[in-house]
Amino acid sequence: MRAVVAHGAGELRLEERPLPSPAPGQVAVRIRYGGICGSDLHYWRHGAVGDFRLREPLVLGHEVVGEVREVGAGVRGLEPGARVAVHPATPCRECRQCLSGRHNICPHTAYLGSAARFPHVQGGFADVVVVPAEQVLVLPAGLDLRRAALAEPAAVAWHAVGRAGDVTGKRVLVTGAGPIGCLVVAALHAAGAAEIVVTDVHAAPLAVAAAVGATSTVQVGTAQAAELEGMAADVAVESSGSPAGFDTCLNGVDRGGLVVGLGLLPPGGTAVAANAIITRELRVVGSFRFDLELAEVLTALRSGMLRAEPVITSVLPVGRVSEAFETAADPAASCKVLLDFQASDG
Incomplete structure (x- = not known):
């Protein structure tokens, strides 16, 4: 499969990776869209986000949606073909913050496409991504994948307004x-x-x-x-x-x-x-990231209560990933840029 990989400052590659299979309790998601975030741009431009520096090649991306490809043993309620959004965070669920219901500030969280840990947590900019089943949310009926691609950053905003x-x-x-x-x-x-x-x-x-x-x-x-x-x-x-x-x-x-x-x-x-x-x-x-707001945001996107569609200003096939990152890096010319993992490169 293809994956968008940062190897260091200025080194962004579209390369082949082995196709993953889900273990028990996991789900393999065939990615359709991935939104380029500011953190992705920092890893590409500087090889770091704040104090988190690349120490190994990192598959970027945490704003991803797609369809269920395969489910591991023991997974219920998710079937191949279901359109889903992926929650990028895996909190420890054992620390004081998690036990008080504030999973978004868990100090031990694993976050897709992050170099905060070593080995790094590989991200979602790939044809297929495997994640724990509890991180996969089925889209409300009638919500298309293109709009749903805004759910992760919109949940960050939703959480901030809640604060x-x-x-x-x-x-x-x-x-x-x-x-x-x-x-x-x-x-x-x-x-x-x-x-x-x-x-x-x-x-x-x-x-x-x-x-x-x-x-x-x-x-x-x-x-x-x-x-x-x-x-x-x-x-x-x-x-x-x-x-x-x-x-x-x-x-x-x-x-x-x-x-x-x-x-x-x-x-x-x-x-x-x-x-x-x-x-x-x-x-x-x-205000930092989000927790349960992702489900609320998916519902708000479906109903039209959350007026977010104009935020998407470009959608480019993953084969043109360098152009997509250059576009996303120009705030005077773009807002949210999506990578399309199922479109031709034309």
């Missing part, structure tokens, strides 16, 4: 209109936010944000940015992963407001306007 609490009727600021930021906008819209203001340095992603529910957009670095002064949002969600974006959130919420940190900041010490947290008595919470 903000009830946003019904509230004014919300979102910094960063990348794929996750735009999906945060879609989730906020679904949750009943009255006003959603989105910032980004590029015009194209702001157009996507508007298409999924932003009530207004602000391009950073232009005269339009003055509109943020005195905004006094109830909630701000930082999804750009930049210190400047974090400061915009800290200064953009009203006194006593809430900031949700979602975008991963550069590793090491990061200077932010911490005094604003103290003097304006702000609440700041983190």
Whole structure:
């Protein structure tokens, strides 16, 4: 089978790997679509994501959907041909976090396509992927695989909005209109936010944000940015992963407001306007990955409550993987780029 493998900074290969078979309790999924994430781009460009460096070749990808190909012994409720989404996380289910129901912050989690462990956890950008049966969710009837490919990043956004609490009727600021930021906008819209203001340095992603529910957009670095002064949002969600974006959130919420940190900041010490947290008595919470939200998101995608389709800006066959990664790496020209593992390379 084919697999998209990172061998180091700048080394991305489409190579042959042995076709895997499921062991008892496992499921083999024939992948149709895989969404290229920021972490995939970091492994390709830098050979690392934060402190997690490649120490062996790594099959990338954790945003994958497809059809069940084969099930291992003892698996019930999943039949070959069923259209499914794959939850990328395998928590330990034994630590304090897992036992308290917070599997998404389990310190021992194995995550598809991650170099956080050694040996690395090989990812989902392959023709066939084998995972534990409990990580496989059957799609709701009527939800096509292309839309379902957004479920994993949308669950990240859904979890972040959940961390903000009830946003019904509230004014919300979102910094960063990348794929996750735009999906945060879609989730906020679904949750009943009255006003959603989105910032980004590029015009194209702001157009996507508007298409999924932003009530207004602000391009950073232009005269339009003055509109943020005195905004006094109830909630701000930082999804750009930049210190400047974090400061915009800290200064953009009203006194006593809430900031949700979602975008991963550069590793090491990061200077932010911490005094604003103290003097304006702000609440700041983190948001990391997701847990059970994937099932909720699949239902919301099926019903149309989650307006996410405009986030997909390109779908390219896996045979053109280098072009797909180059496209995904240009935020001025793309939002979410999907790899199609069952399309011809033409």
